[in-house]
Amino acid sequence: MNTNEHVIEVTDLRRVYGGGFEAVRGISFHVGRGEIFALLGTNGAGKTSTVELLEGLARPDGGRISVLGHDPCTERAAVRPRTGVMLQEGGFPSELTVAETARMWAGCVSGAGPVGRALALAGLTARADVRVKQLSGGERRRLDLALAVIGGPEVLFLDEPSTGLDAEGRRDTWDVVRALRDAGTTVLLTTHYLEEAEQLADRLAILHRGRIAAAGTPAEVTAAQPSRIAFELPEGYLPGDLPPLGELGVSGHEVDGRVIRLHTRELQRAATGLLVWAQRTGTELRRLDVRSASLEEAFLGIAREASNGMANDAVNKASAEAATGRTGRRGRKSAGRAERAEKDKTGKTYGTEEFVA
Amino acid sequence: MSGTTVQDTAGRAAGGPVTTPARRTAALARAELTLLGRSRSTLVTAVLVPLALPVSLAPAVDGMHVQDAGLTAGLVLLPAAIGFTLLFGVYSALTVIYTARREELVLKRLRTGELRDAEILGGSALPVLATGLMQAAVLVAGSTVLLDVPAPKEPLLAVLGLLFGLVICAALAAVTAAATRTVESAQVTTAPMVLVSMAGSGVAVPLELMPDGLASACALLPLSPVITLIRGGWTGSLSAHDALGAVGTALAWTALAVFAVRRWFRWEPRR
Numbered sequence: 075m076n077t078n079e080h081v082i083e084v085t086d087l088r089r090v091y092g093g094g095f096e097a098v099r100g101i102s103f104h105v106g107r108g109e110i111f112a113l114l115g116t117n118g119a120g121k122t123s124t125v126e127l128l129e130g131l132a133r134p135d136g137g138r139i140s141v142l143g144h145d146p147c148t149e150r151a152a153v154r155p156r157t158g159v160m161l162q163e164g165g166f167p168s169e170l171t172v173a174e175t176a177r178m179w180a181g182c183v184s185g186a187g188p189v190g191r192a193l194a195l196a197g198l199t200a201r202a203d204v205r206v207k208q209l210s211g212g213e214r215r216r217l218d219l220a221l222a223v224i225g226g227p228e229v230l231f232l233d234e235p236s237t238g239l240d241a242e243g244r245r246d247t248w249d250v251v252r253a254l255r256d257a258g259t260t261v262l263l264t265t266h267y268l269e270e271a272e273q274l275a276d277r278l279a280i281l282h283r284g285r286i287a288a289a290g291t292p293a294e295v296t297a298a299q300p301s302r303i304a305f306e307l308p309e310g311y312l313p314g315d316l317p318p319l320g321e322l323g324v325s326g327h328e329v330d331g332r333v334i335r336l337h338t339r340e341l342q343r344a345a346t347g348l349l350v351w352a353q354r355t356g357t358e359l360r361r362l363d364v365r366s367a368s369l370e371e372a373f374l375g376i377a378r379e380a381s382n383g384m385a386n387d388a389v390n391k392a393s394a395e396a397a398t399g400r401t402g403r404r405g406r407k408s409a410g411r412a413e414r415a416e417k418d419k420t421g422k423t424y425g426t427e428e429f430v431a
Numbered sequence: 432m433s434g435t436t437v438q439d440t441a442g443r444a445a446g447g448p449v450t451t452p453a454r455r456t457a458a459l460a461r462a463e464l465t466l467l468g469r470s471r472s473t474l475v476t477a478v479l480v481p482l483a484l485p486v487s488l489a490p491a492v493d494g495m496h497v498q499d500a501g502l503t504a505g506l507v508l509l510p511a512a513i514g515f516t517l518l519f520g521v522y523s524a525l526t527v528i529y530t531a532r533r534e535e536l537v538l539k540r541l542r543t544g545e546l547r548d549a550e551i552l553g554g555s556a557l558p559v560l561a562t563g564l565m566q567a568a569v570l571v572a573g574s575t576v577l578l579d580v581p582a583p584k585e586p587l588l589a590v591l592g593l594l595f596g597l598v599i600c601a602a603l604a605a606v607t608a609a610a611t612r613t614v615e616s617a618q619v620t621t622a623p624m625v626l627v628s629m630a631g632s633g634v635a636v637p638l639e640l641m642p643d644g645l646a647s648a649c650a651l652l653p654l655s656p657v658i659t660l661i662r663g664g665w666t667g668s669l670s671a672h673d674a675l676g677a678v679g680t681a682l683a684w685t686a687l688a689v690f691a692v693r694r695w696f697r698w699e700p701r702r
Contacts, residue, residue: 129543131698154545155449165540167532169469170462181458182544184449 080104081142081229081260082111082128088136089123097123099284100137105262105277110255112271113264115281116377121264122162124281125233128262129159141229155184158227160218162234168207172198172217175206176224183225195250196220211238219247223254230254232263236270248274272369280376287376292369299367299375300325301341303348305359306332322347333361341366455546459554463528467558477524477562482570484519485512488635495640502666505578507637510662512570513593514634514654521563522600522607523621525556529608530617538698552692556601563600567593580665588674589664595681596657602688603653609695624653633658653688656681 082105089098098120105111113121127134130146130153139145144152166175176193180186193199196216198209206214215238222230235251236244244267251274255261265271271278272292279289288295307313313329323340338344345364352359365371448454467473485508492507532538532555541551574580583589603624611620629635632654638646649655656677663669663677 131539131542150547151545154543159543161536161540161543164536167462167466167535167537169466174462174465178458178462179544180447181461182450182455182541182546184447184545186447188447 079107080140081107081109082262083140084124084128084137085139086137087124087127087134087139089120089127089132090135097284098127098134101279101281101284101286102137103279103286103289105260107260108255108258109276110251110261110263110274112275112278113262113281114266114268114271114275114278114373115264116266118283119281120284121266121281122233123284125231125262125264129157129231130154155225156228158222158225158230160222160230160232160235162237164214165218166206166214169205171203171205172209173202175217176221179221180224185225187224187226192220192224195223197246212240212243215239215247216243219250223250223259227259229260229262232261234264234266236265236267244270268369268373280373282376288372295372296367296369299371300337300339301344301366302363302371303336303338303341303345303365304361304363305334305348306361307334308358308360311357317347317351450545452547452550456550456554456557459541459546459551460557463555464558466528467562473524473527476527477520477559478566480519481512481516481566484515485570491635495636502637502639502662503578503580505574505580506662506665508578509570509574509580509665510658511634512574513567513596513661514628514632514658516563516566516570517596517600517654517657518625518628518634520566521559521597522604522624523617525559525601525604526607526611526621527614527617528555528559529605530611531614533608533697534613534700536700542698548698552601552605552696556604560597560601563597564593583665584667585664585669587664588660588669591678592657592660592664592681595660595678595685596654599653599657599681599684599688602685602692605692605696606688609692609697627652628654631655633662637662650676651680653684656684 084104085102086100087098087102088096088100090096101120101124103111113124115121126132128139128141128146130141130150133147139147141153142156146153146157170178172193173189176189180189180192190199193202196213196219198213198217198220201209201213206217209217215235219232219235222232230251232251236247239247248270251261251263255276263270263274275292277289277291278295279286280295281287288298290298307315309332313327313334316334319327319336322336322338323343324336324338326337328335336344336348341364348359351357467477488511489504489508492504492511495507529538529552538551542548546554571580575582607617607620607624611617631649632638632652633649634654638649638655638659641649650659656679659669659677660674660681663674669677
């Protein structure tokens with residue numbers, strides 16, 4: 075497997091919706107052959123906006139995209155027979171049965187395998203004569219994935235492949251994606267599930283407000299983050315009673331009532347120093363939580379920035395609109411659409427539980 | 432979902448044939464035909480309304496002095512019936528279909544594949560266009576038997592008119608769908624074209640019965656050349672000059688509609 079060959083190459087990509095909403099603000103990355111690359115990000119980070127450009131569904135407003143050596147938008151005919159796409163939602167007529175849907179799609183894809191095999195892959199053989207509208211959300215996602223790979227694509231784009239699936243369905247999807255990668259398929263997927271990125275991705279980029287906030291292998295992205303020690307100081311103790319933090323290799327700390335959080339790049343040294351001190355002084359460190367750096371920390375750090383910045387953003391946007399005067403009616407609608415495209419997928423805002431692997 | 436199955440699917444060797452535009456369009460048209468058979472409301476609009484309307488129009492035509500214009504009741508009713516077929520069976524039905532597929536994200540999904548835009552629009556339209564053709568054939572047979580309509584004197588003109596009608600109605604349906612938010616609102620968005628055509632294109636009232644000034648203005652409406660060519664095909668009284676004029680108008684509308692589709696057609700839901 076020659077991973078030096080860039081199957082997907084993105085340079086300074088931009089996407090601006092009518093009305094001026096900049097969903098993608100100059101991102102660059104590349105994906106090698108046979109790699110699984112994940113675009114990880116909160117809702118509204120620009121994941122779908124980016125993937126749609128890679129799929130060739132829209133023309134970028136700046137920058138260059140090369141998929142298998144071609145522009146996916148202007149050289150559609152050269153690219154499409156070699157790619158497979160799973161959109162974020164839907165896309166099949168609700169009144170067709172599963173088998174009719176698969177037959178229709180197979181008729182439109184070069185090198186499509188037998189329909190029966192695709193249905194078996196989706197685990198829908200017994201549901202072949204059921205209308206698409208009667209399928210569960212998970213069954214629909216499985217059908218979508220099976221049809222995206224029916225032509226044996228060299229490059230596969232998956233936009234939130236496991237959103238709406240239960241834990242078992244998610245694992246099945248991961249198995250399929252890994253098997254495809256092992257067979258040489260290049261996979262680009264978006265996700266807001268950390269566990270998914272950690273489990274699947276050979277490399278990933280964390281998108282944040284249209285820019286890449288961190289990129290690399292999961293290990294590289296994680297390594298850039300400090301580890302963390304948290305505990306509760308007993309009554310009568312002050313933070314100043316702790317041993318000198320610098321000598322323990324602690325690079326920063328937060329005090330939140332009685333709860334102390336320490337950040338360090340030398341977790342073992344810091345933890346040992348702290349625990350030795352606690353034993354020597356007979357101090358009980360309640361709710362002690364020692365945690366090495368994780369993708370979760372990296373992601374949460376970026377998400378925290380996002381929520382802090384949100385209030386300012388709203389103000390900036392309002393004043394920007396006031397300054398430019400009336401935005402065109404059509405423009406504003408498309409901007410709203412873009413934001414919704416990123417937000418609508420789960421219908422819920424981020425709770426921490428979604429990040430916890 | 433076993434890994435081995437995936438590897439089989441991923442290998443090109445296991446795959447089927449390379450697709451061609453014809454194969455892709457046919458696959459899509461077949462699915463659309465199935466959907467057409469399952470959509471009761473579209474079937475009613477597309478099949479029953481065009482067949483029922485001419486019957487209800489017959490008494491009114493008897494009241495017109497069509498003989499003064501050198502026409503018979505049959506020569507008014509047949510083009511009118513074909514006009515209804517084009518308006519309800521093709522134009523309105525297809526506006527609903529394009530809108531429904533767009534709102535269900537089907538069009539977006541189809542565009543991720545090898546289908547070209549024209550194949551998507553054409554394949555989706557084929558079943559309805561075929562239905563329109565068959566209905567026209569039934570109407571011709573029916574009016575020949577029931578209304579003593581003679582065989583057309585210039586069949587080529589009539590066929591040309593019908594083909595222009597199908598193309599113009601399909602393209603205008605795509606344009607109308609671009610301005611249609613939901614399937615329900617298609618009833619409203621298709622009304623202007625339907626009403627204007629019925630009143631001004633010689634569907635309900637033959638242009639021959641209108642004052643000259645009004646008639647020449649109405650001749651420029653999208654369905655006017657279609658009806659003119661069809662009726663002229665039967666009467667054989669269309670001068671070469673008028674026939675060319677009608678063909679020119681029809682070509683202009685076709686070009687305009689195709690341009691509008693390329694410029695304004697929406698592939699993703701309007702929100």
